[in-house]
Amino acid sequence: MKLALGLGYWGSGLPKGMPEQVAAAEDLGFDSMWTAEAYGSDALTPLAWWGAATERIGLGTSICQISARTPTAMAMAALTMDHLSGGRFRLGLGASGPQVVEGWYGQPYPKPLARTREYVEIIRKVLARDLPVDHYGEHYHLPYKGGADLGKALKSTVHPLREDIPIYLGAEGPKNVAMTAEIADGWLPLFFSPSDNDFYKSNMEEGFAREGARRTMDDFDVAAVVPVVPGDDVEKAADGVRPMLALYAGGMGAKEANFHLNVFTRMGYEAECQKIQELYLAGNRKDAIAAVPTKMVEDVALVGPPEKIRDELAKWDESVVNTLVISGQPKLLEMMAGVVS
Secondary structure (H helix, E strand, C coil): CEEEEEEECCCCCCCCCHHHHHHHHHHCCCCEEEECCCCCCCCHHHHHHHHCCCCCCEEEECCEEHHHCCHHHHHHHHHHHHHHCCCCEEEEEECCCHHHHHHCCCCCCCCHHHHHHHHHHHHHHHHHCCCCECEECCCCEECCCCCCCCCCCECCCCCCCCCCCCEEECCCCHHHHHHHHHHCCEECCCCCCHHHHHHHHHHHHHHHCCCCCCCCHHHCEEEEECCEEECCCHHHHHHCCHHHHHHHHHHCCECCECHHHHHHHHCCCHHHHHHHHHHHHCCCHHHHHHCCCHHHHHHHCEEECHHHHHHHHHHHHCCCCCEEEECCCHHHHHHHHHHHC
Protein backbone atom coordinates (compact mmCIF):
# COMPACT_ATOMS: atom_id res chain seq x y z
CA MET A 1 0.00 0.00 0.00
CA LYS A 2 1.32 3.42 -1.02
CA LEU A 3 0.62 6.70 0.74
CA ALA A 4 -0.23 9.99 -0.91
CA LEU A 5 -0.87 13.49 0.40
CA GLY A 6 -4.24 15.07 -0.33
CA LEU A 7 -4.10 18.87 -0.44
CA GLY A 8 -7.70 19.30 -1.58
CA TYR A 9 -9.15 22.65 -2.55
CA TRP A 10 -9.18 25.82 -0.47
CA GLY A 11 -11.92 27.05 1.83
CA SER A 12 -12.33 30.81 2.14
CA GLY A 13 -8.64 31.50 1.60
CA LEU A 14 -5.11 30.17 1.51
CA PRO A 15 -4.84 27.19 3.90
CA LYS A 16 -2.03 27.22 6.43
CA GLY A 17 0.74 24.70 6.76
CA MET A 18 0.72 23.33 3.22
CA PRO A 19 4.47 23.78 2.51
CA GLU A 20 5.26 21.92 5.73
CA GLN A 21 2.91 19.06 4.79
CA VAL A 22 4.42 18.80 1.31
CA ALA A 23 7.95 18.74 2.76
CA ALA A 24 6.98 16.05 5.26
CA ALA A 25 5.35 13.89 2.58
CA GLU A 26 8.43 14.18 0.41
CA ASP A 27 10.75 13.29 3.31
CA LEU A 28 8.58 10.36 4.40
CA GLY A 29 8.65 8.82 0.94
CA PHE A 30 5.00 9.41 0.02
CA ASP A 31 4.25 8.30 -3.52
CA SER A 32 2.35 11.40 -4.66
CA MET A 33 0.50 14.57 -3.70
CA TRP A 34 -2.85 15.71 -5.11
CA THR A 35 -4.69 19.02 -5.41
CA ALA A 36 -8.37 19.60 -6.21
CA GLU A 37 -10.76 22.28 -7.41
CA ALA A 38 -14.45 23.10 -7.00
CA TYR A 39 -15.42 26.73 -7.73
CA GLY A 40 -12.74 28.66 -5.87
CA SER A 41 -9.06 27.73 -5.98
CA ASP A 42 -7.92 25.87 -9.08
CA ALA A 43 -6.00 22.59 -9.01
CA LEU A 44 -3.02 23.40 -11.21
CA THR A 45 -1.60 26.59 -9.70
CA PRO A 46 -1.13 25.29 -6.11
CA LEU A 47 0.27 22.03 -7.47
CA ALA A 48 2.91 23.90 -9.48
CA TRP A 49 3.65 26.33 -6.63
CA TRP A 50 4.07 23.79 -3.85
CA GLY A 51 5.43 21.12 -6.18
CA ALA A 52 8.31 23.42 -7.15
CA ALA A 53 9.83 22.73 -3.71
CA THR A 54 9.89 18.96 -4.33
CA GLU A 55 12.19 16.66 -6.28
CA ARG A 56 10.74 13.15 -6.11
CA ILE A 57 7.08 12.98 -5.17
CA GLY A 58 4.46 12.55 -7.91
CA LEU A 59 2.23 15.57 -8.62
CA GLY A 60 -1.42 14.94 -9.42
CA THR A 61 -4.76 16.70 -9.82
CA SER A 62 -7.67 15.10 -8.00
CA ILE A 63 -9.49 16.43 -9.87
CA CYS A 64 -9.44 18.97 -12.70
CA GLN A 65 -13.03 19.52 -13.85
CA ILE A 66 -13.41 18.83 -17.55
CA SER A 67 -15.90 21.65 -18.07
CA ALA A 68 -13.37 24.20 -16.77
CA ARG A 69 -11.02 23.84 -19.75
CA THR A 70 -11.21 22.67 -23.33
CA PRO A 71 -9.50 19.32 -23.91
CA THR A 72 -6.60 20.96 -25.75
CA ALA A 73 -6.12 23.55 -22.98
CA MET A 74 -6.04 20.71 -20.45
CA ALA A 75 -3.48 18.86 -22.57
CA MET A 76 -1.34 22.02 -22.74
CA ALA A 77 -1.39 22.29 -18.94
CA ALA A 78 -0.53 18.60 -18.56
CA LEU A 79 2.46 18.65 -20.89
CA THR A 80 3.66 21.92 -19.29
CA MET A 81 3.41 20.48 -15.77
CA ASP A 82 5.12 17.29 -16.89
CA HIS A 83 8.09 19.22 -18.28
CA LEU A 84 8.36 21.44 -15.18
CA SER A 85 8.26 18.45 -12.83
CA GLY A 86 10.65 16.27 -14.80
CA GLY A 87 8.02 13.69 -15.68
CA ARG A 88 6.20 13.48 -12.34
CA PHE A 89 2.77 14.79 -13.36
CA ARG A 90 -0.45 12.75 -13.18
CA LEU A 91 -3.60 14.17 -14.73
CA GLY A 92 -6.73 13.51 -12.69
CA LEU A 93 -10.00 14.49 -14.38
CA GLY A 94 -13.65 14.44 -13.41
CA ALA A 95 -17.05 15.55 -14.68
CA SER A 96 -18.19 17.24 -11.43
CA GLY A 97 -21.97 17.73 -11.13
CA PRO A 98 -24.71 19.68 -12.90
CA GLN A 99 -24.88 22.51 -10.36
CA VAL A 100 -21.20 23.37 -10.85
CA VAL A 101 -20.94 22.55 -14.55
CA GLU A 102 -24.00 24.50 -15.61
CA GLY A 103 -24.08 27.07 -12.81
CA TRP A 104 -20.37 27.96 -12.62
CA TYR A 105 -18.92 27.05 -16.00
CA GLY A 106 -22.00 27.65 -18.12
CA GLN A 107 -21.55 24.32 -19.88
CA PRO A 108 -24.12 21.54 -20.48
CA TYR A 109 -23.90 18.57 -18.11
CA PRO A 110 -25.85 15.75 -19.83
CA LYS A 111 -23.96 12.65 -21.01
CA PRO A 112 -20.92 13.14 -18.75
CA LEU A 113 -19.47 9.70 -19.58
CA ALA A 114 -19.54 10.27 -23.34
CA ARG A 115 -18.12 13.75 -22.83
CA THR A 116 -15.31 12.39 -20.64
CA ARG A 117 -14.45 9.68 -23.18
CA GLU A 118 -14.06 12.26 -25.96
CA TYR A 119 -12.12 14.60 -23.67
CA VAL A 120 -9.56 11.92 -22.83
CA GLU A 121 -9.29 10.87 -26.48
CA ILE A 122 -8.41 14.41 -27.55
CA ILE A 123 -5.83 14.82 -24.78
CA ARG A 124 -4.13 11.62 -25.86
CA LYS A 125 -4.03 12.89 -29.46
CA VAL A 126 -2.32 16.10 -28.30
CA LEU A 127 0.23 14.20 -26.23
CA ALA A 128 0.99 11.71 -29.00
CA ARG A 129 1.85 14.65 -31.29
CA ASP A 130 2.02 12.40 -34.35
CA LEU A 131 -0.67 14.21 -36.36
CA PRO A 132 -2.48 17.56 -36.29
CA VAL A 133 -5.38 17.21 -33.90
CA ASP A 134 -8.84 16.88 -35.36
CA HIS A 135 -11.92 15.43 -33.71
CA TYR A 136 -15.59 15.39 -34.62
CA GLY A 137 -17.60 13.78 -31.90
CA GLU A 138 -20.90 14.50 -30.22
CA HIS A 139 -19.42 17.00 -27.77
CA TYR A 140 -16.19 18.41 -29.22
CA HIS A 141 -15.32 19.61 -32.74
CA LEU A 142 -11.75 20.36 -33.76
CA PRO A 143 -11.22 22.38 -35.90
CA TYR A 144 -14.42 24.29 -35.17
CA LYS A 145 -16.84 24.44 -38.08
CA GLY A 146 -18.38 27.88 -38.45
CA GLY A 147 -17.29 31.13 -36.85
CA ALA A 148 -14.58 32.73 -38.99
CA ASP A 149 -14.32 29.41 -40.85
CA LEU A 150 -10.54 29.67 -40.76
CA GLY A 151 -9.73 26.97 -38.20
CA LYS A 152 -7.08 24.40 -39.03
CA ALA A 153 -5.86 21.26 -37.33
CA LEU A 154 -2.71 21.92 -35.29
CA LYS A 155 -0.02 20.07 -33.38
CA SER A 156 1.39 21.33 -30.09
CA THR A 157 4.45 23.50 -30.57
CA VAL A 158 5.92 21.88 -27.46
CA HIS A 159 7.11 18.28 -27.72
CA PRO A 160 5.75 16.38 -24.69
CA LEU A 161 8.35 15.06 -22.27
CA ARG A 162 6.20 11.91 -22.06
CA GLU A 163 3.65 10.97 -24.68
CA ASP A 164 1.80 8.81 -22.17
CA ILE A 165 1.18 10.99 -19.11
CA PRO A 166 -0.94 8.92 -16.67
CA ILE A 167 -4.60 9.91 -16.73
CA TYR A 168 -6.79 9.19 -13.71
CA LEU A 169 -10.55 9.66 -13.56
CA GLY A 170 -12.76 10.48 -10.63
CA ALA A 171 -15.74 8.10 -10.75
CA GLU A 172 -18.48 6.92 -8.41
CA GLY A 173 -21.21 5.17 -10.39
CA PRO A 174 -20.75 1.63 -11.78
CA LYS A 175 -20.81 2.67 -15.46
CA ASN A 176 -18.28 5.42 -14.81
CA VAL A 177 -15.98 3.08 -12.87
CA ALA A 178 -16.10 0.55 -15.73
CA MET A 179 -15.26 3.25 -18.27
CA THR A 180 -12.42 4.47 -16.06
CA ALA A 181 -10.89 0.99 -16.02
CA GLU A 182 -11.25 0.86 -19.79
CA ILE A 183 -9.73 4.20 -20.86
CA ALA A 184 -7.65 5.49 -17.93
CA ASP A 185 -4.50 4.60 -16.03
CA GLY A 186 -5.95 5.08 -12.57
CA TRP A 187 -9.14 5.68 -10.58
CA LEU A 188 -9.69 8.38 -7.94
CA PRO A 189 -12.60 7.24 -5.72
CA LEU A 190 -13.76 9.78 -3.15
CA PHE A 191 -15.85 7.55 -0.86
CA PHE A 192 -14.52 4.03 -1.22
CA SER A 193 -15.46 1.38 1.31
CA PRO A 194 -13.67 -1.98 1.50
CA SER A 195 -17.08 -3.50 2.22
CA ASP A 196 -18.07 -2.61 -1.37
CA ASN A 197 -14.85 -3.98 -2.85
CA ASP A 198 -16.49 -6.83 -4.77
CA PHE A 199 -19.00 -4.43 -6.35
CA TYR A 200 -16.30 -2.08 -7.59
CA LYS A 201 -13.96 -4.89 -8.59
CA SER A 202 -16.64 -6.32 -10.87
CA ASN A 203 -17.17 -2.88 -12.43
CA MET A 204 -13.45 -2.57 -13.05
CA GLU A 205 -13.15 -6.07 -14.49
CA GLU A 206 -15.94 -5.21 -16.93
CA GLY A 207 -13.90 -2.24 -18.14
CA PHE A 208 -10.63 -4.17 -18.35
CA ALA A 209 -12.36 -6.82 -20.48
CA ARG A 210 -13.44 -4.35 -23.14
CA GLU A 211 -11.66 -4.28 -26.47
CA GLY A 212 -8.86 -1.71 -26.50
CA ALA A 213 -8.61 -1.40 -22.70
CA ARG A 214 -5.29 0.17 -21.72
CA ARG A 215 -4.62 -1.60 -18.44
CA THR A 216 -5.30 -4.65 -16.32
CA MET A 217 -5.96 -4.93 -12.61
CA ASP A 218 -2.23 -5.56 -12.12
CA ASP A 219 -0.99 -2.24 -13.52
CA PHE A 220 -3.91 0.06 -12.71
CA ASP A 221 -3.65 2.49 -9.78
CA VAL A 222 -6.59 3.10 -7.43
CA ALA A 223 -5.81 6.14 -5.28
CA ALA A 224 -8.61 6.50 -2.72
CA VAL A 225 -9.17 9.54 -0.52
CA VAL A 226 -9.31 8.22 3.05
CA PRO A 227 -9.93 10.59 6.00
CA VAL A 228 -7.75 9.70 8.98
CA VAL A 229 -8.50 10.97 12.50
CA PRO A 230 -6.53 9.27 15.29
CA GLY A 231 -7.72 9.43 18.88
CA ASP A 232 -8.42 7.28 21.92
CA ASP A 233 -12.17 7.99 21.74
CA VAL A 234 -13.62 6.55 18.51
CA GLU A 235 -16.79 8.66 18.71
CA LYS A 236 -14.83 11.89 19.10
CA ALA A 237 -12.50 10.86 16.29
CA ALA A 238 -15.52 10.17 14.09
CA ASP A 239 -16.78 13.67 14.90
CA GLY A 240 -13.84 14.95 12.87
CA VAL A 241 -15.27 13.28 9.74
CA ARG A 242 -19.03 13.67 10.25
CA PRO A 243 -19.24 17.28 8.98
CA MET A 244 -17.62 16.37 5.68
CA LEU A 245 -19.86 13.34 5.14
CA ALA A 246 -22.95 15.38 6.01
CA LEU A 247 -21.94 18.03 3.47
CA TYR A 248 -21.32 15.57 0.66
CA ALA A 249 -24.20 13.18 1.36
CA GLY A 250 -26.66 15.86 2.39
CA GLY A 251 -25.78 19.19 0.87
CA MET A 252 -23.63 18.58 -2.18
CA GLY A 253 -25.23 18.82 -5.60
CA ALA A 254 -28.94 19.02 -6.37
CA LYS A 255 -31.38 17.02 -4.26
CA GLU A 256 -32.28 14.88 -7.27
CA ALA A 257 -28.67 14.50 -8.48
CA ASN A 258 -26.34 13.95 -5.53
CA PHE A 259 -23.92 11.27 -6.73
CA HIS A 260 -22.17 11.11 -3.34
CA LEU A 261 -25.47 10.29 -1.65
CA ASN A 262 -25.92 7.46 -4.15
CA VAL A 263 -22.59 5.95 -3.06
CA PHE A 264 -23.66 5.79 0.57
CA THR A 265 -27.09 4.50 -0.43
CA ARG A 266 -25.39 1.56 -2.17
CA MET A 267 -23.53 0.89 1.09
CA GLY A 268 -26.88 0.42 2.82
CA TYR A 269 -27.42 3.86 4.34
CA GLU A 270 -30.43 4.96 2.29
CA ALA A 271 -32.65 5.88 5.23
CA GLU A 272 -29.83 7.63 7.06
CA CYS A 273 -28.88 9.62 3.96
CA GLN A 274 -32.44 10.72 3.33
CA LYS A 275 -32.58 12.06 6.88
CA ILE A 276 -29.18 13.76 6.56
CA GLN A 277 -30.20 15.37 3.27
CA GLU A 278 -33.55 16.59 4.59
CA LEU A 279 -31.89 18.18 7.62
CA TYR A 280 -29.03 19.70 5.65
CA LEU A 281 -31.18 21.21 2.90
CA ALA A 282 -33.54 22.61 5.55
CA GLY A 283 -30.58 24.54 7.00
CA ASN A 284 -30.26 22.34 10.09
CA ARG A 285 -26.61 21.42 9.59
CA LYS A 286 -25.90 20.64 13.24
CA ASP A 287 -28.51 17.87 13.35
CA ALA A 288 -27.50 16.68 9.88
CA ILE A 289 -23.95 16.20 11.12
CA ALA A 290 -25.15 14.42 14.27
CA ALA A 291 -27.25 12.09 12.09
CA VAL A 292 -24.17 10.61 10.39
CA PRO A 293 -23.72 7.15 11.97
CA THR A 294 -20.30 6.20 13.29
CA LYS A 295 -20.46 3.00 11.23
CA MET A 296 -20.89 5.10 8.09
CA VAL A 297 -17.77 7.05 9.05
CA GLU A 298 -15.82 3.86 9.71
CA ASP A 299 -16.80 2.47 6.31
CA VAL A 300 -14.90 5.20 4.45
CA ALA A 301 -12.42 6.56 7.02
CA LEU A 302 -9.82 5.44 9.55
CA VAL A 303 -10.70 6.74 13.02
CA GLY A 304 -9.65 5.86 16.55
CA PRO A 305 -6.47 4.63 18.25
CA PRO A 306 -3.44 3.87 16.03
CA GLU A 307 -3.81 0.18 16.86
CA LYS A 308 -7.40 0.17 15.53
CA ILE A 309 -6.29 2.03 12.41
CA ARG A 310 -3.51 -0.48 11.84
CA ASP A 311 -5.90 -3.41 12.20
CA GLU A 312 -8.45 -1.89 9.83
CA LEU A 313 -5.79 -1.23 7.20
CA ALA A 314 -5.77 -4.96 6.48
CA LYS A 315 -9.15 -4.79 4.73
CA TRP A 316 -7.97 -1.81 2.66
CA ASP A 317 -4.85 -3.73 1.74
CA GLU A 318 -6.99 -6.63 0.53
CA SER A 319 -9.13 -4.34 -1.65
CA VAL A 320 -8.51 -2.93 -5.14
CA VAL A 321 -7.02 0.21 -3.56
CA ASN A 322 -3.28 0.66 -4.16
CA THR A 323 -2.82 4.13 -2.69
CA LEU A 324 -4.29 5.86 0.37
CA VAL A 325 -4.65 9.61 -0.14
CA ILE A 326 -4.60 11.19 3.32
CA SER A 327 -4.63 14.78 4.56
CA GLY A 328 -3.17 16.24 7.70
CA GLN A 329 -0.30 17.86 9.50
CA PRO A 330 3.23 16.36 9.45
CA LYS A 331 2.64 14.52 12.74
CA LEU A 332 -0.30 12.62 11.24
CA LEU A 333 1.63 11.88 8.05
CA GLU A 334 4.49 10.50 10.12
CA MET A 335 2.12 8.33 12.15
CA MET A 336 0.55 6.89 8.99
CA ALA A 337 3.96 6.21 7.45
CA GLY A 338 4.78 4.17 10.55
CA VAL A 339 1.45 2.35 10.54
CA VAL A 340 1.60 1.41 6.85
CA SER A 341 5.25 0.33 6.86
